[in-house]
Amino acid sequence: MTDSQIDPRRYRDVLGHFPTGVTVVTGLDSSGAPHGMTIGSFSSVSLDPPLVGFFPGMQLRSWPAISESGKFCVNILADGQDELCWKFAKEPADGETSKFSGVEWKPSANGSPILTGVIGWIDCTIEVVYEVGDHFFVVGRVQDLAQNDDVAAAMVFFRGKVASVKMPTFE
Numbered sequence: 074m075t076d077s078q079i080d081p082r083r084y085r086d087v088l089g090h091f092p093t094g095v096t097v098v099t100g101l102d103s104s105g106a107p108h109g110m111t112i113g114s115f116s117s118v119s120l121d122p123p124l125v126g127f128f129p130g131m132q133l134r135s136w137p138a139i140s141e142s143g144k145f146c147v148n149i150l151a152d153g154q155d156e157l158c159w160k161f162a163k164e165p166a167d168g169e170t171s172k173f174s175g176v177e178w179k180p181s182a183n184g185s186p187i188l189t190g191v192i193g194w195i196d197c198t199i200e201v202v203y204e205v206g207d208h209f210f211v212v213g214r215v216q217d218l219a220q221n222d223d224v225a226a227a228m229v230f231f232r233g234k235v236a237s238v239k240m241p242t243f244e
């Protein structure tokens with residue numbers, strides 16, 4: 074079977090059956106303005122050295138802006154943060170100049186935005202970026218990270234919708 078025989082709609086539908094976590098990857102451009110994009114293709118990559126990665130599409134607007142700084146922060150969304158998931162998956166809303174309008178955040182040690190209420194965050198410097206098909210594979214070196222034990226459920230994306238996964242209980 075050649076590549077051209079794979080229908081893009083079918084590719085999206087079938088891959089949509091693979092549940093993923095939902096993150097918002099944030100960073101600052103060279104003028105210090107914050108940018109962010111919803112990313113489901115996040116993964117741990119290596120423990121020693123500590124590396125993580127994700128795949129932004131080459132057409133994304135936020136990634137070129139974020140990459141200027143050489144740094145980014147991965148924000149792991151909690152259950153109930155649907156608004157952030159959809160806000161960062163689109164252009165700024167009508168009348169807003171930034172996706173960050175009305176979004177609470179504080180800077181990481183690197184300066185990248187940590188969004189309020191996330192279940193965890195991973196602050197990185199860009200280690201290497203590969204071109205893979207119509208996406209980049211961005212590998213980041215972990216500089217700092219934290220979890221939020223006050224949040225009991227994470228967001229998952231499955232068949233085009235958000236759902237939640239609760240903290241397992243061990244008896």
Ligand SMILES: Cc1cc2nc3c(=O)[nH]c(=O)nc-3n(C[C@H](O)[C@H](O)[C@H](O)COP(=O)(O)O)c2cc1C
Nearest residue numbers: 110111112113114128129130133134135162163230
């Ligand atoms: C749950 C979810 C996961 C996503 N994961 C990715 C991803 O891994 N890579 C990607 O390029 N786009 C992904 N997107 C789409 C981007 O968030 C979307 O194209 C967004 O407009 C990017 O923002 P930008 O154009 O400002 O960069 C995802 C969207 C959603 C809702």
